[in-house]
Amino acid sequence: xxxxxxxLEVRNLQVNRxxxxxxxxxxxxxxxxxxxxxxxxxxxxxSTLLLxxxxxxxxxxxxxFFKGRKISSNHSILSxxxxxxxxFQEPLLFDTTVFENVASGLKIRGMKKDETKSAVExxxxxxxxxxxxxxxxxxxxxxxxxxxxxxxxxxxxxxxIFLDEPFSSLDxxxxxxxxxxxxxILRETGTTAIMATHDQMEALRLSDQIAVMNLGEIAQxxxxxxxxxxxxxxxxxxxxGMETIFAGRVTKTHEGSFVVSxxxxxxxALGIVTTGDTVVCFIRPENVVLSKHPSEEMSSARxxxxxxxxxxxxxxxxxxxxxxxxxxxxxxxxxQSLENLSLDxxxxxxxxxxxxxxxxxxxxKK
Amino acid sequence: MDIIIEGIKQAFILLFTxxxxxxxxxxxxxxxxxxxxxxxxxxxxxVGTAIALTRFPGKRFVISLINTGMGLxxxxxxxxxxxxxxxNGPLGFLEILYTPTAxxxxxxxxxxxxxxxxxxxxxxxxxxxxRLQILxxxxxxxxxxxxxxxxxxxxxxxxxxxxxxxxxxxxxxSIMVGGNIKGYTRVLTTATVMETSKGNFDIAMALSIILxxxxxxxxxxxTQIQQRERPR
Amino acid sequence: MMRRFKxxxxxxxxxxxxxxVVSGTSVEAATPQxxxxxxxxxxxxQDSGLLDVLLPLFERKTGYFVKTIAVGSxxxxxxxxxxxxxxxxxxxxxxxxxxxxxxxxxxRRLVMHNxxxxxxxxSDTAGIKGAKSSGEAFKRIAVSNAVFxxxxxxxxxxxxxxxxxxxxxxxxxxxKWYQQTGLxxxxxxxxxxxxxxxxxxxRGTYLALKKNLGLDIxxxxxxxxxxxxxxxxxxxxxxxxxxxxxxxxxxxxMVSGQTQKIIKRFGVDKFGSPLFFxxxxxxxxxxxx
Numbered sequence: 034x035x036x037x038x039x040x041l042e043v044r045n046l047q048v049n050r051x052x053x054x055x056x057x058x059x060x061x062x063x064x065x066x067x068x069x070x071x072x073x074x075x076x077x078x079x080s081t082l083l084l085x086x087x088x089x090x091x092x093x094x095x096x097x098f099f100k101g102r103k104i105s106s107n108h109s110i111l112s113x114x115x116x117x118x119x120x121f122q123e124p125l126l127f128d129t130t131v132f133e134n135v136a137s138g139l140k141i142r143g144m145k146k147d148e149t150k151s152a153v154e155x156x157x158x159x160x161x162x163x164x165x166x167x168x169x170x171x172x173x174x175x176x177x178x179x180x181x182x183x184x185x186x187x188x189x190x191x192x193x194i195f196l197d198e199p200f201s202s203l204d205x206x207x208x209x210x211x212x213x214x215x216x217x218i219l220r221e222t223g224t225t226a227i228m229a230t231h232d233q234m235e236a237l238r239l240s241d242q243i244a245v246m247n248l249g250e251i252a253q254x255x256x257x258x259x260x261x262x263x264x265x266x267x268x269x270x271x272x273x274g275m276e277t278i279f280a281g282r283v284t285k286t287h288e289g290s291f292v293v294s295x296x297x298x299x300x301x302a303l304g305i306v307t308t309g310d311t312v313v314c315f316i317r318p319e320n321v322v323l324s325k326h327p328s329e330e331m332s333s334a335r336x337x338x339x340x341x342x343x344x345x346x347x348x349x350x351x352x353x354x355x356x357x358x359x360x361x362x363x364x365x366x367x368x369q370s371l372e373n374l375s376l377d378x379x380x381x382x383x384x385x386x387x388x389x390x391x392x393x394x395x396x397x398k399k
Numbered sequence: 400m401d402i403i404i405e406g407i408k409q410a411f412i413l414l415f416t417x418x419x420x421x422x423x424x425x426x427x428x429x430x431x432x433x434x435x436x437x438x439x440x441x442x443x444x445x446v447g448t449a450i451a452l453t454r455f456p457g458k459r460f461v462i463s464l465i466n467t468g469m470g471l472x473x474x475x476x477x478x479x480x481x482x483x484x485x486x487n488g489p490l491g492f493l494e495i496l497y498t499p500t501a502x503x504x505x506x507x508x509x510x511x512x513x514x515x516x517x518x519x520x521x522x523x524x525x526x527x528x529x530r531l532q533i534l535x536x537x538x539x540x541x542x543x544x545x546x547x548x549x550x551x552x553x554x555x556x557x558x559x560x561x562x563x564x565x566x567x568x569x570x571x572x573s574i575m576v577g578g579n580i581k582g583y584t585r586v587l588t589t590a591t592v593m594e595t596s597k598g599n600f601d602i603a604m605a606l607s608i609i610l611x612x613x614x615x616x617x618x619x620x621x622t623q624i625q626q627r628e629r630p631r
Numbered sequence: 632m633m634r635r636f637k638x639x640x641x642x643x644x645x646x647x648x649x650x651x652v653v654s655g656t657s658v659e660a661a662t663p664q665x666x667x668x669x670x671x672x673x674x675x676x677q678d679s680g681l682l683d684v685l686l687p688l689f690e691r692k693t694g695y696f697v698k699t700i701a702v703g704s705x706x707x708x709x710x711x712x713x714x715x716x717x718x719x720x721x722x723x724x725x726x727x728x729x730x731x732x733x734x735x736x737x738x739r740r741l742v743m744h745n746x747x748x749x750x751x752x753x754s755d756t757a758g759i760k761g762a763k764s765s766g767e768a769f770k771r772i773a774v775s776n777a778v779f780x781x782x783x784x785x786x787x788x789x790x791x792x793x794x795x796x797x798x799x800x801x802x803x804x805x806x807k808w809y810q811q812t813g814l815x816x817x818x819x820x821x822x823x824x825x826x827x828x829x830x831x832x833x834r835g836t837y838l839a840l841k842k843n844l845g846l847d848i849x850x851x852x853x854x855x856x857x858x859x860x861x862x863x864x865x866x867x868x869x870x871x872x873x874x875x876x877x878x879x880x881x882x883x884x885m886v887s888g889q890t891q892k893i894i895k896r897f898g899v900d901k902f903g904s905p906l907f908f909x910x911x912x913x914x915x916x917x918x919x920x
Contacts, residue, residue, distance in 0.1 A: 089531050111539060119535035121528050128550055137546075138536040189537065485715050486872050496715075497669065497698045578700045581683065593701075597678045598817025598840045 038101075040065040040193065040225050041086065046095035048081055048249075056081045056093070056249045063193075063227060068219060070236035071229040073246035073272070079229035080197050082246070086227060087119050087195045115142060118186035119195040122202055124178035126170040131162060131181050134170055138189040156184040159218055176207035183211075187218065196228040200235060212238060233273065237261070237315070245269045258313060262361045277316040277363045283308050290388060296359045301335040302391035312393050318353065320390035321364035323382045325374055337385040338362070342378050345371070356384055406604020413605055420582070425609055428586040431499055432567040435506030436514075439562045442507075443514025444555060448544060450515075451522035452530065465519065468512025473505075473565075477572030480505040484576065497578040502586070505572040510562035517558035521551040556625040560618050567614050587613070668877035669698045671716035673787055675816045676860070677701035679745075679835040679906055681897055688893075689884045695877050704787040711735055711863070714870025718878035719863045720885070722787045727861055736863040742885050743894050743907045744859045747791055748837060749850040750820075751777075751829035759829070765853045766798035773801050776808045778828040782819050783811025787858065792831045795855060820844060833858055835906040838898065859910075862886070886911035 039062035048056035056078045063069050063086075071079040084090035086097065088110050097104050104113045118138070126134050135156060136149040144152075157163040160180040165173065173181065179199060186194055199215075200208045216239055219226055230236055236243050237257050244254040245268075253260060253269045260269065261278040281295030283306045291306050292299050293314060306312055327337055340358035347353075352371050356362040362384055366376065376382065413421045450461060482488055484496040484504075495501050525547060533543045548555065570588035577584035579593060587610040594603035676682065677699060686697050700707075700716065704723045710716040712735050719736065721727060722744075730736045749759065749768050757775040759768035772779050781803070782789045796803055803809035810828070812819045816836040823830040824844040837848070850856075862882045867875035884890055891909035898906035 084531070087535060089534055111537075114534065115537040117535070119532065121532060123526060123528065125526055125529050125532040127546070128552075141536055141538045141542055185536070195535070485713070486870075487714060491872075494667075497700065578698055580698050580700070583696075583698070593674075593678075596674060596815030596818050598815075598821045598836070600821070 038065065039063060040100055041227075042098040042101075043086070044096045044098075046082075046085060046093060046097070048078075048085060048090065048093045054249055056085065058082065058095070058251060061244075061251065061254075063225060064241075065225055066223045067241040068226045068228065068239050069242045069244060070240040071227065071244050071246055072231060072233060072236050073252075075231070076248075077246040078249040079246055081249070083119070083195045083197050083227060083229055087117055087193075088113055089119070115189075116191060117193045117195065118189060118191035119197070120179075120182050120186045120199045122198045124170075124173075124175075124182040126173075126178055126181055126185075129170060131157070131165045131168050131170065131173070134181050135185045135188050138185055142189065152188050152190075153184075156188045159187070160184045160214060174207075175203050176211060179203060179211060180214075183215065187222070187224070190222075191224060193225045193227065196226065196230075198230055199228070201231070208235075215239070237278065237313075245272060247272075277318065277321075277361060278313065279360050280311055280313045283310045283312060293391075298338060298359045300391060301388040302393065303388050304393045306393065315392045316362070316386055316390050317392075318363040318365040321362060321384050321386045323354065323364050323366060323370070323374060323376070323384055325382060327383050327385075335388045336391075337383060340382060340384050342376060342380050342382060345376060345378055356382070358384060403604060405601040406608055409601045409605035410608040414609065421606070421609070423582060424585055424587055424590050424606070425613065427499065427584075428567060428588070428610070429613065431502050431573075431586060432506060432563060435503045435510055435566050436559065436563040438503070438507040439510035439514045440559055443511050443558065443562070444518045444548065447515040447518030448522050448548060451519045452544070452547075462519065465512055465516045469516045471509060471512060472571070473509050473569040474571030474575070476505055476508050477575035480508065480572065481575050496576065497580060497584060499577070499584055501576040502573050502584060505576045506566035506569065509569060509572060510566045513565055514558045514562040517561060518551070518555055521554035521558070522547060524554070525550055553625060556621055560621050560625075563617060563621075564614065567617075568610070665874060665877070666694060666696050667698060668695050668718060668874050668881055669700060669710075669716045670718050670720060670881060671700050671702065671707035671710045672720040673704050673707060673722065674701045675786070675788060675833055675836060676720060676722070678815070678817060679833075679839070681835075681894065681907060684897060685885075685890060685893065688890075689881065693880055693884070695880060697881065703784055704790065705785045711865045714865060714873055717865055717874045718881050719865065720860060721863070722858050722860045723790050724859055724861070726790070727863060731863065734869060735866055737866050738879070738882060739861050739863045740882060740886050741910045741913060742860045742862050743891075743909050743911070744857050745834050745907045746851065747788065747831055747856040747858055748834055748848045749829065749856075750823070750832055750837060750844075750846040751849050752827040752845075753847050754827075755847075755849060757829070760849045762850055764798075765795045765850055765856055766800075768850045769795055769799040769801060772829055773799070773803065773806070773808070778808050778810060778826065779803065780819060780823040780826070780828045780830040781809060781811045782814065782816065784813050784815075786816075788816060788831060788833060791856070791858065795831070798855065820846070835898070838902040838904070838906065841902075860907075 041063040043058055043061040046056060046058040046061070047054065071082060073079055081090065085093050088097070088104060099113050102109070104110055127137060132153055135153045139149045139152060154163065157166055160183055162177060162180045162184065165177060165181070170178065170181065183199070200211060203211065212235060219239070228239065240257055242254060243257050243260045245252045245260060247268050253265045258278055258280045261273055264273060279295050281293040281300070283291050284294045284299065285292040286306060286308050289305065290301060290303050292301055293312055302314060338358040340356040340362060342354060343357050344355040345352055351365045351367050354364045354366055354376065356364065364384060366374070374382070450458065480501065481496065483490045484493065484501055485491050486496070529550065530543060530547065533546050538546065568588065570592055573586055574589050574592065577586070577589065579585050579589040587606055591603050591606040591610070594606060672682070682699060686699065690696060700710070702710070704721055704726070707716070707719055707721050708723070708726055708730055711719045711730060720742070727736070727739060731739050749765060751759065757772045757777040759771045762768035762771060781792055812822055814822070816832060817840060819830060820832055820836060820840055821844070824846050862885045864875065864878040864882050865873045867873050891911050894907050894909040895905060898904065
């Protein structure tokens, strides 16, 4: 699977504010049709990077190349901006109807009223807000407003779409449905997307690449599994290394359950997949049970693996235990259990989890 | 009380018999204050928006100057404008003292800070990222400013009403720079003062009522527009 | 950021010019500047309504446009001193003489006079009716502590009033019975009527408001009560910018026979007696005889 050509290339990007360096990116490539997520703590520079990449930020040093051409003069900046779109955490809708809002990007480009109609309606449909076409923007719920904002951004058919924590102010069910729709539309349209988020699940769900940022720099960038399972330094590790995530090939399927193979280990899981698919899976640490010997209780769990304790970290009320079972596995244990099992770093344990504990995040067809 | 009733009677008589002098005064008031408001609108909105959107050293100081200007006593403005427009003053060569133009200038000076201050606040009150969002939709700088102004149209209409209200009702500057010349620079407010000083309270009252009706009519129309703009 | 300012600067400039041109053409009467005469006079002169009759005649005859600026006597004289008026029509002889002596005015010519009257409530508690002179009347008012309403605004009327107090040898300032309105003649009369006090008024304004006042004329005819109007052209040597030709034309008009006749008749139909007495050509000392 080859990556296309980079649609966006960044070289030596530096942003200073009040004498302090807030962004320092020596090198970054974004590939066409792919989704890049930026994650990191507050103040890491995610929003700044988005603003710089979208050329909404004016003062920075360094170069940005769009499709191989440097964006520098006023003219090229404007024409670049007309090829991209941005969605913010707040919907930032205009005080008019949903239709007018979605059409605004097109009107800015000089499209006449009747021409905008079909483009607007297409995206109203895609985002499921067609029934709101004449509603005033003031009378929309949070989810409806953000859908409108997204429809507005997509209606102009951007080559790249930038998203700055677009779902953070939404409640979980709304967020869920929007993420699904966005995922689908991104794949259907093949739009390149760069998204900043502090929700790792979102990042895992949507991204082809994740960049972990800290203090204005990219600490690590790579596919989700790589970031999650092979953090390169302390910071990334402590930021992401909480859950088990792996990618493997489906070797067997049987009526709603399947076996995924990773590093020679077979893991049973539930889900509708096809043999030969590559799936990215995720196991919540609290669903992993540890014991010194494989016991009766464990027999009901389908997945039992021996492993070595790599590290034990105290998380306050519980401990996080990182295991190596041939694949990385994380478990939470209470202080009590830690004592009872006399777990030590370097020691051996058995880890078990039910098939239901394995969640499929994504599947890729062969 | 009878003065008020007398006044109302007089007002109707003057209006319905289309007394030419009163009609002339009323029309002039409208023209002069309307033009001044228009000027203050153009300057006030454009400069107010520019200041709101631009970062520059001393911005806060400038804003406090504008806010002070909102409360400029009209009489003080009248005095300054008179001194400038005097024959022997710096702008004396224009020879516009004691003309309707002079009143328009003075009233524009009074109204502009009002419109500017409110416009500034209105734009500053828009969501901080709205500007970026508009640019992200591919707008040129000019398009962005136009869209922001449209977004702030409710308070901006209020600004117009405030500016107009401030000048249609002022008398200090109008008398000083206009001279209250019959049929030329006599407006409703200056005529009212003159009739009062003559002791013709009923006529003064009538003119006052006409002024109130005029102000109400204009503001009602503008309010209608302002409130109509609110989508369902 | 600065670029934005420049754009707005240009936009602003265009708007300003546009607005100025629009306002100039639509509202301004299209008269060439030499046709304008700025005539400073007093509020009481304007309030009498005489000018509303005379000025249209003058304007029709000569094509000049007279801008009547009615202010207090003091301000009218100051405007003349500063060259901001072309011609004055005022009635403060002492100040006028100084004005001419100092070189600010030329061709001071007598136009007309009216007179002041002392009015008060019918009850006349101070008993001034029948007093031999106005000074005598004022003395009686002071002695009886009856309230006197003064204009207190340095107008011509106010100056006359102060002159009378001087002849009576009394300084009314600060006395409890001496009240000052700071207002015009008409308003002051209304206040005096309301509070039933004595006051000094010009006959013209009194007659115009007589119906609604309820104040009676108690003392009149004393020579000191004469209110004498002169027309003075502002000296063009001192102030070259004044419309000297226009000023002269106006002054000539005011003393012309035809105008004087109109002045003689003014007010008769409305009030039964004339408001002004034409005096052009007479010598000052001849007045009142």
